[in-house]
Amino acid sequence: MxxxxxxxxxxxxxxxxxxxxxxxxxxxxxxxxxxxxxxxxxxxxEATGNRREIERFFPYDESYIARDLTGLAVHVNGSEELSVEIPDTGVILRxxxxxxxxxxxxxxxxxxxxxxxxxxxxxxxxxxxxxxxxxxxxxxxxxxxxxxxxxxxxxxxxxxxxxxKPRDAYTALQYRIKSDKFNDGKMHFFSGNQSIPNGYIWVFPKDNGEVSVGAGLFGSHKKGEKAATYLDAFMAEHYANCKKSMLITGCAPIxxxxxxxxxxxxxxxxxxxxxxxxxxxxxxxxxxxxxxxxxxxxxxxxxxxxxxxxxxxxxxxxGTPRFIQKVFFVIKDIYSQSPDEEIIATAQAAAKFLAKLDRSKLFTLPFSALFPMIRLYSGRFIKWIPWLIKG
Ligand SMILES: Cc1cc2nc3c(=O)[nH]c(=O)nc-3n(C[C@H](O)[C@H](O)[C@H](O)COP(=O)(O)OP(=O)(O)OC[C@H]3O[C@@H](n4cnc5c(N)ncnc54)[C@H](O)[C@@H]3O)c2cc1C
Missing domain, CATH: 3.50.50.60 (FAD/NAD(P)-binding domain)
Incomplete structure (x- = not known):
C-alpha cells in the first residue's frame, strides 16, 4: 500500500x-x-497575467511564453468600438x-x-x-x-x-489558424446580439503567425444556437480560406x-x-x-x-479573491442581459476596474473601483449590493 x-x-x-x-x-x-x-x-x-504576476509563484521562462499581450479591442456586431493599449496586459502562454x-x-x-x-x-x-x-x-x-x-x-x-449546473458553465470551442487578421497583439472580443448573444467570440494572438479563434457561451442554450454555430459563421466571414486546426471544446465553471x-x-x-x-x-x-x-x-x-x-x-x-469573483459575476449578469449599446460601457467599466487592481499582489481591491459601475448600472447594480457584502 x-x-x-x-x-x-x-x-x-x-x-x-x-x-x-x-x-x-x-x-x-x-x-x-x-x-x-x-x-x-x-x-x-492561454491568456494570463504578466511576467511579474507569474513570478510571484515561480520564475517565468520564455519557453512557455508565446506572445506579449498589448491591449484589448471590443467589437460589437462587427464594428470595432473600443481599442485600448494596456502596457504589460499579460502574456499568451504555450x-x-x-x-x-x-x-x-x-x-x-x-x-x-x-x-x-x-x-x-x-x-x-x-x-x-x-x-x-x-x-x-x-x-x-x-x-x-x-x-x-x-x-x-x-x-x-x-x-x-x-x-x-448548465447556467454555471461556460461552454466554449476554438480553432487555431495561421492568419494576420486581428493578429496585432491585442485580445479581440466580438459580442453583440447579432454576432453572439449571451457570450463572446475571441481572437487571441499566438506565436508563429497564428491566432486562436474561439466562441463561448454563458450558461445553457438548450433553446438557442450553440457556440459552434456562431463560431462557424465568424470563421466563414473572416477566415474562410484559412486551414483550421482540430476543433477543441471545453467547459469552465462561471x-x-x-x-x-x-x-x-x-x-x-x-x-x-x-x-x-x-x-x-x-x-x-x-x-x-x-x-x-x-x-x-x-x-x-x-x-x-x-x-x-x-x-x-x-x-x-x-476575503478579497472571492469578493472580486462576485463583482465579475455581477458584471457578467448585467452584460449578458444588456442591450448592444451598453456592451461598450460594460467593457469600459470592466477595463477600468481591472486597471485599478494592484497586480503585484493579485488580490487587492480599491473599493473606489466599484463606483463607476454603481453609477453606470444604478438599479441593476444596487440590487446586488446586499449579496456582494454578505460575504
Ligand atoms: C475553452 C476554454 C478557454 C479558456 N481560456 C482561458 C484563458 O485564456 N485564460 C485563463 O486564465 N483561463 C482560461 N480558461 C480556464 C482555465 O483553463 C482553467 O481555469 C484552468 O485550467 C484551471 O486549472 P485546474 O488545474 O484547476 O483544472 P484543469 O486544468 O481542468 O485540470 C484538471 C485536471 O484533473 C484531471 N482529472 C480530472 N478528474 C480526474 C480523476 N478522477 N483522476 C485523475 N485526474 C483527473 C484532468 O485530466 C485535468 O488534467 C479556459 C477554459 C476553457 C474551457
Missing part, C-alpha cells in the same frame, strides 16, 4: 503548482492525472509548455507524478479521509487535494460541490466558489473549487493564487499535526 503526506488528483495548473509547493516544503507528494501527457490536449485561450515547466519543478522538488491513472473513490476514516481508490489501487494520504477540474469528482464525493473549501483533510482548488473569473472564464492566475494559499495552510497543518490551520484557507479565499 502506498502512503503519502499528500495525494493530489489532477496534474494541471492547480495540482502541479500545489504539488511543487508542498514537495518543496519536504512533504511526500503524489500527483495523479488521467491524461496521458502533461498539458495535452490544450483546452484554453499552455502545454507552461504545465510541463511546473511539472518539472514539482518533480525536481521530489513529487511523484503518475499519468494515465484515474482517481475513482474517496475512502472515509474516523477523522476524515484515509486516502483514495484509483486505477492503481488504494493509496493513503494525510491530506487529499482535489485539483481535478470543473467536474471535480473528489469535490462532489466530499459534498463540497455538486455537478455543474459560478462563484463555495465558501467551504475543505472538509476534514480534503481540500478543493482551482476549477474544482469554481475559482474562475465568471466574466472572462480566466482561471489560471486564480488557480495559482489559491494553490499558494492552500499550500501554506497544508504545510502549517502538517508541521503542527493538526487540521485546524486548514480553516484559514477558506477564510483567506473568502
Amino acid at each position: 502506498n502512503k503519502y503526506d499528500v495525494i493530489i488528483s489532477g496534474a494541471s495548473v492547480a495540482g502541479l503548482y500545489s504539488g511543487y509547493k508542498l514537495a518543496k516544503a519536504g512533504m511526500s507528494v503524489l500527483i495523479i492525472d488521467r491524461r496521458a501527457e502533461i498539458g495535452n490536449p490544450v483546452r484554453c485561450g 499552455r502545454e509548455k507552461f504545465e510541463q515547466y511546473i511539472a518539472n519543478l514539482a518533480k525536481k522538488a521530489g513529487a511523484t507524478i503518475t499519468l494515465d491513472e484515474t482517481v475513482t473513490g474517496l475512502i472515509e476514516s474516523e477523522t476524515g479521509y484515509s486516502g483514495v481508490n484509483s486505477s492503481m489501487g488504494y493509496i493513503t494520504g494525510k491530506f487529499i487535494v482535489a485539483a481535478d477540474g470543473a467536474e471535480s469528482f473528489l469535490g462532489r464525493e466530499a459534498g463540497l460541490t455538486s455537478h455543474l 459560478a462563484v466558489s463555495p465558501k467551504q473549501l475543505t472538509k476534514a483533510n480534503l481540500l478543493i482548488v482551482g476549477d474544482a473549487a469554481r475559482m474562475v473569473n465568471p466574466l472572462t472564464a480566466g482561471g489560471i492566475m486564480n488557480a495559482l493564487e489559491a494553490a499558494d494559499l492552500m499550500g501554506d495552510c497544508i504545510i502549517e497543518a502538517h508541521r503542527k499535526g493538526s487540521l485546524k490551520p486548514l480553516d484559514r484557507y477558506s477564510k483567506k479565499w473568502n
Whole structure:
C-alpha cells in the first residue's frame, strides 16, 4: 500500500503548482492525472497575467511564453468600438509548455507524478479521509487535494460541490489558424446580439503567425444556437480560406466558489473549487493564487499535526479573491442581459476596474473601483449590493 503526506488528483495548473509547493516544503507528494501527457490536449485561450504576476509563484521562462499581450479591442456586431493599449496586459502562454515547466519543478522538488491513472473513490476514516481508490489501487494520504477540474469528482464525493449546473458553465470551442487578421497583439472580443448573444467570440494572438479563434457561451442554450454555430459563421466571414486546426471544446465553471473549501483533510482548488473569473472564464492566475494559499495552510497543518490551520484557507479565499469573483459575476449578469449599446460601457467599466487592481499582489481591491459601475448600472447594480457584502 502506498502512503503519502499528500495525494493530489489532477496534474494541471492547480495540482502541479500545489504539488511543487508542498514537495518543496519536504512533504511526500503524489500527483495523479488521467491524461496521458502533461498539458495535452490544450483546452484554453492561454491568456494570463504578466511576467511579474507569474513570478510571484515561480520564475517565468520564455519557453512557455508565446506572445506579449498589448491591449484589448471590443467589437460589437462587427464594428470595432473600443481599442485600448494596456502596457504589460499579460502574456499568451504555450499552455502545454507552461504545465510541463511546473511539472518539472514539482518533480525536481521530489513529487511523484503518475499519468494515465484515474482517481475513482474517496475512502472515509474516523477523522476524515484515509486516502483514495484509483486505477492503481488504494493509496493513503494525510491530506487529499482535489485539483481535478470543473467536474471535480473528489469535490462532489466530499459534498463540497455538486455537478455543474448548465447556467454555471461556460461552454466554449476554438480553432487555431495561421492568419494576420486581428493578429496585432491585442485580445479581440466580438459580442453583440447579432454576432453572439449571451457570450463572446475571441481572437487571441499566438506565436508563429497564428491566432486562436474561439466562441463561448454563458450558461445553457438548450433553446438557442450553440457556440459552434456562431463560431462557424465568424470563421466563414473572416477566415474562410484559412486551414483550421482540430476543433477543441471545453467547459469552465462561471459560478462563484463555495465558501467551504475543505472538509476534514480534503481540500478543493482551482476549477474544482469554481475559482474562475465568471466574466472572462480566466482561471489560471486564480488557480495559482489559491494553490499558494492552500499550500501554506497544508504545510502549517502538517508541521503542527493538526487540521485546524486548514480553516484559514477558506477564510483567506473568502476575503478579497472571492469578493472580486462576485463583482465579475455581477458584471457578467448585467452584460449578458444588456442591450448592444451598453456592451461598450460594460467593457469600459470592466477595463477600468481591472486597471485599478494592484497586480503585484493579485488580490487587492480599491473599493473606489466599484463606483463607476454603481453609477453606470444604478438599479441593476444596487440590487446586488446586499449579496456582494454578505460575504
Ligand atoms: C475553452 C476554454 C478557454 C479558456 N481560456 C482561458 C484563458 O485564456 N485564460 C485563463 O486564465 N483561463 C482560461 N480558461 C480556464 C482555465 O483553463 C482553467 O481555469 C484552468 O485550467 C484551471 O486549472 P485546474 O488545474 O484547476 O483544472 P484543469 O486544468 O481542468 O485540470 C484538471 C485536471 O484533473 C484531471 N482529472 C480530472 N478528474 C480526474 C480523476 N478522477 N483522476 C485523475 N485526474 C483527473 C484532468 O485530466 C485535468 O488534467 C479556459 C477554459 C476553457 C474551457
